Amino acid sequence: MFANNSxxxxxxxxxxxxxxxxxxxxxxxxxGKKARSPYxxxxxxxxxxxxxxxxxxxxxxxxxxxRGPGMPQPVxxxxxxxxxxxxxxxxxxxxxPDLKDFKLKPYVSYRCTDISQSEFTAKDLFDATIAKDILDxxxxxKIDMKTAEKKIExxxxxxxx
Amino acid sequence: MRxxxxxxxxxxxxxxxxxMTHRTLRRxxxxxxxxxEAVKKNWHYEEHRPWTDAFRQDNQAGQWHxxxxxxxxxxxxxxxxxxxxxxTGKDKGKHGxxxxxxxxxxxxxxxxxxxxxxxxxxSPNIQPICMKSEKPLLVTTQVKLIDxxxxxxxxxxxxxxxxxxxxxxxxRTGRIIPLPSGAKELEDFVNPESYTECEKDTKDDEVxxxxxxxxxxxxxxxIMDAMGIKENRKPTKTYWY
Numbered sequence: 525m526f527a528n529n530s531x532x533x534x535x536x537x538x539x540x541x542x543x544x545x546x547x548x549x550x551x552x553x554x555x556g557k558k559a560r561s562p563y564x565x566x567x568x569x570x571x572x573x574x575x576x577x578x579x580x581x582x583x584x585x586x587x588x589x590x591r592g593p594g595m596p597q598p599v600x601x602x603x604x605x606x607x608x609x610x611x612x613x614x615x616x617x618x619x620x621p622d623l624k625d626f627k628l629k630p631y632v633s634y635r636c637t638d639i640s641q642s643e644f645t646a647k648d649l650f651d652a653t654i655a656k657d658i659l660d661x662x663x664x665x666k667i668d669m670k671t672a673e674k675k676i677e678x679x680x681x682x683x684x685x
Numbered sequence: 686m687r688x689x690x691x692x693x694x695x696x697x698x699x700x701x702x703x704x705m706t707h708r709t710l711r712r713x714x715x716x717x718x719x720x721x722e723a724v725k726k727n728w729h730y731e732e733h734r735p736w737t738d739a740f741r742q743d744n745q746a747g748q749w750h751x752x753x754x755x756x757x758x759x760x761x762x763x764x765x766x767x768x769x770x771x772x773t774g775k776d777k778g779k780h781g782x783x784x785x786x787x788x789x790x791x792x793x794x795x796x797x798x799x800x801x802x803x804x805x806x807x808s809p810n811i812q813p814i815c816m817k818s819e820k821p822l823l824v825t826t827q828v829k830l831i832d833x834x835x836x837x838x839x840x841x842x843x844x845x846x847x848x849x850x851x852x853x854x855x856x857r858t859g860r861i862i863p864l865p866s867g868a869k870e871l872e873d874f875v876n877p878e879s880y881t882e883c884e885k886d887t888k889d890d891e892v893x894x895x896x897x898x899x900x901x902x903x904x905x906x907x908i909m910d911a912m913g914i915k916e917n918r919k920p921t922k923t924y925w926y
Contacts, residue, residue, distance in 0.1 A: 621911060627894070633886040634877040639893065652899035 697873045704736035709744060729753070730789035732821065755791055756825055762841055762853055763793060763824055765867025770838040773827045774799050780831060783867070784819065792821035793828055834860045 559565075562580060563573040571589040574581040587595065600610035661667050710723040729750040733739040743750070763769065767783045781795035799820045806813035822828045829838035832855040839855040841862060846852055853862045870876050882888060900907065909916065 619908060619912060619914075621908075627887070627891045629885050629887040629891075631883075631885050631887065632892060633882045633888055634871070634875055634880040635882065636887075636889045636892050644897075644899075649899050649901070653901045 697871075701735050705740075705744075709741055709746070728789075730787065732787065732792075753790065755789070758788075758791060758824070760843060761786075761788070761824075762843070763828070763830065764865050765870060766865030767867070768831045769793070769795055769828050770831055771795060771798050771822065771827065772829060772838070773822075776800075780836075786824075787821065790821070791824045793824050794819045794821055795828070830855075830862055832858055832860055833862065834858050 562578070563569045569589060571586045572578075574585040574589050576583045576586070597614075598608070599614045600608055602608055658667075705728070706725075710725055712723055713721045715721050725744070728735075729743050729748075730753075731740070731743060733743065742748075763783065763786070765783050765786060768780060769783055770780050771777060776795075776798040779798055781798045784794040784796045786793055797819070799822055800817045801820055803816050803818070804813035805816050830841055830853070831837065832839045834855075835858065837857075839857045841853040841855055843851055844854045846861075853864070854860070855862060866876065869878060902910070908914070
């Protein structure tokens with residue numbers, strides 16, 4: 525075993541390295557900040573490890589490595605082979621009405637005086653929309669059990685369909 | 686429910702908070718509890734405004750300043766543009782107009798008074814120039830409002846007129862001290878009365894126009910009706926247990 529000269533040299537080198545001032549990994553070193561710089565060797569390089577605030581990192585490098593916190597979501601799915609399939613429904617669609625003759629602007633002038641409004645409650649909504657119809661029906665005499673039952677049956681059939 | 690004042694004041698406060706905390710306070714990842722937002726309470730205020738770089742440098746992590754004790758003032762009686770007498774220092778007895786106010790420290794800067802003179806030169810060979818800069822004065826003790834009737838310093842009280850307006854009244858003579866133009870100035874240094882409206886500003890009458898029509902439909906239904914979007918698809922069956 526020790527006959528081989530090269531092995532002897534290798535063995536002695538290892539021993540001398542050990543006896544010399546080489547540090548060896550212990551549990552106290554594995555969880556410190558230095559163990560994770562430039563990146564955590566147990567897991568590999570993440571996009572945030574190459575971010576602009578890290579030494580040696582930049583925004584461009586991080587974007588190449590993958591999706592970071594400031595980057596948009598992919599608009600589809602990557603399959604097993606790595607091919608990208610875009611999904612139309614994942615692309616955000618902004619439904620914006622026609623702003624012609626729209627008077628409101630992005631900012632409010634400092635000259636505007638205070639506005640004080642009362643709260644618009646559910647009762648106000650009821651009064652504004654249905655209350656009048658109900659009153660009219662009641663005065664006409666249309667509100668009675670038979671018509672109510674007919675309406676309920678009509679609603680049930682529409683829900684089933 | 687007051688709408689406009691509330692919106693205006695929060696807008697500027699949010700801006701200031703954002704400028705103060707951005708790049709100074711960073712959240713930390715804690716293994717079990719998760720992201721911990723850094724909250725700083727002991728902000729140190731000097732002559733620099735909170736959105737400036739100098740303020741950020743003063744309040745960097747690791748910076749220590751001796752504790753500052755500030756007398757809390759509920760209602761400020763001094764405003765920008767007020768005529769005031771300096772009671773302490775080299776310029777004792779002199780009258781001046783107020784330049785700026787720093788409420789976090791109860792400081793007031795009087796124009797041209799209570800200054801410090803420093804000699805500054807760009808390089809050792811160039812002759813130094815004398816720079817004059819105002820030093821702050823404490824509102825509570827070092828400065829007093831001037832009574833217009835006899836041009837002497839007085840203490841004042843807030844009182845109501847017959848019409849119901851709140852005014853400052855000199856305790857000694859009873860003379861009303863009128864508010865300067867700076868009293869109407871808002872937090873973001875804008876005087877609403879002298880503000881010129883731009884293209885992107887909605888005007889008063891446009892804001893107050895009521896276009897709300899109560900309808901018995903949800904927000905999504907309203908949009909669909911307005912845009913002419915028709916949904917004929919039936920949703921799949923969902924179950925809840």
